[in-house]
Amino acid sequence: MELNFTITQKNPASRYINVTLQLQNVNQKRLTLLLPRWRPGRYEMGHFSKNIQNFRALDSKGKQMLVMKNNAYTWEIFNDNSDTTVLVEYNYYANEYNAGACFANEDILYFNPVHLLMNIAPTNDHQKTKYIIRLDIPKHYKIITSLKVIKNTITSYDYDELLDSPIIATPYVQSFSYKIDEYKFYVHHIDLHQKYIDFNKLKPDFEKFTKQILRFWGNAPFKEYHFIIHSLPYSYYHGVEHLKNTVIVIGPHHQLMNKLYDELLGIASHELFHAWNIKTIRPKQMFPYNYYTENYSELGFIYEGFTTYYGDKLLWQSGVFSTEQFFRCINERLNRHYLNGGKYSQSLLNSSIDTWVDGYVNIAPHKKVSIYDEGCILA
Ligand SMILES: [Zn+2]
Known part of the structure; x- marks a missing residue:
């Protein structure tokens, strides 16, 4: 089975992200699509389906198919004509700017795939499923993610890794990188105004604590790691851990290098430590994560x-x-x-x-x- 997603913003000011999902090599008469109900890192129900709007499924002739919901996070598509190709369309309301959610407007497309990339049931058959995500974005946008991107397209066979990899596309980003041993680290700063960040101050401090954390653990479960920092004009403090990256949302941005600097370092160090403690070593009840119920x-x-x-x-x-x-x-x-x-x-x-x-x-x-x-x- 192949799940082919296209992500775009038809009307960026609406805060809706438009998702199309083309299913290929379909061989079932009933197709069940599931959306995660929570995201690792926040151990409570997220009910992401509250943001799904205008869900519909079309057969290969463009005819609308019958869709039923048996609960808040599954969509059952009736493929009575045994079509091998099904097109699913839905919109996701992305208006929650924090480190674990989604936000989209005229300046940025930012989403955590766990909120909006549906999977096909049964979900324990991951190895055989190919996921392709194509970002239909303006030419001048840069893409920030720890996934491999080739010509705005991400290909993965690992749904867990996909859900663990936030994706950001925006022109308003500046980045630097450094290497400790064989590991490469990227620091991305996203803000409409880059004047509040001082990479000359940030870099030596990030290098020092990164080195210390690597020494503590001995080796790392990644080759590359991305610190993705969003600075906001208002007061905010939030970080979310992933295996190969972290998203940090912090503000107000004019205090980033002074009053908030210790907090920025504190979150960054905390989230990097999580790459081992929870993303690599975690309670067996969460191995693997079950996105559809409490863990x-x-x-x-x-x-x-x-x-x-x-x-x-x-x-x-x-x-x-x-x-x-x-x-x-x-x-x-x-x-x-x-x-x-x-x-x-x-x-x-x-x-x-x-x-x-x-x-x-x-x-x-x-x-x-x-x-x-x-x-x-x-x-
Ligand atoms: Zn934590």
Whole structure:
């Protein structure tokens, strides 16, 4: 089976990304397309199908086919005439500018494939499926991704890798690279105004903590790694880890190299550490990831808390953070620990399970503990 996606923006101001999916070598009378319900890195349901608009399927003659939904994340296509080619079209509303979501307008096309690239059921048959993603974008746009791109086209046989690889196309990007041992690192800075970034300051610091993290682990699960930094004009702080890249969204951009600089380094180091701790080594309940249901684990304090501790500690050991800066990070965690009555209510293990219901929001006061804070203190 071959899944041939084309991604474009017919009307960029609408914030809709237009997706066409051509299915070739079809041999089923019923085709089921599935969209992930959550994304690795955020252990709660994302319900990405809420952004899917105008879904339809056409046969090889262009005739609309019957489509039924049995639940919020599957689309069943009735291929009664046994067509070998089916064209699916849908739009994705991309209006959430954070490190794990999608945003598209006149200046940028940015998406995390886990939000909008559907897969065909059964999904355990990955090896035989070929995924092609063609980006139909303006000529002057640059493409940023850790996937291999040839003439605006990405080819993959690995759905997991595809979902783990955000894709950005924009003219508003500047990049630099450096090498540590045999590993190559890229730093991309995306902003309408490049005047707020100072690569001369950034580069030596990134080199130092990268080297320290590599020394800590010995070797890396990648050959190339991409730090993808979006600077926004308003206050923001978010990072998402992947095996071969991270997306960081931070702002306000005019504070990037001063007030926010420690935070930028903190997220970058944390997310790089995740390339090992969660992307390579992770609870067996998440191996492989099941994108269609909760992946419960009690070990959130290891994959988030230990990452928080070592992210900061290795910044300190690399000389990028002073002792005071490192202690400030630890002090912040201790403060939150002492002030949170949730430690008398729910264990760390249960709070890890419950990220799926309240891990990223405060609903009931003093009900839970933070896997980040407690895990960091434990480490
Ligand atoms: Zn993390």
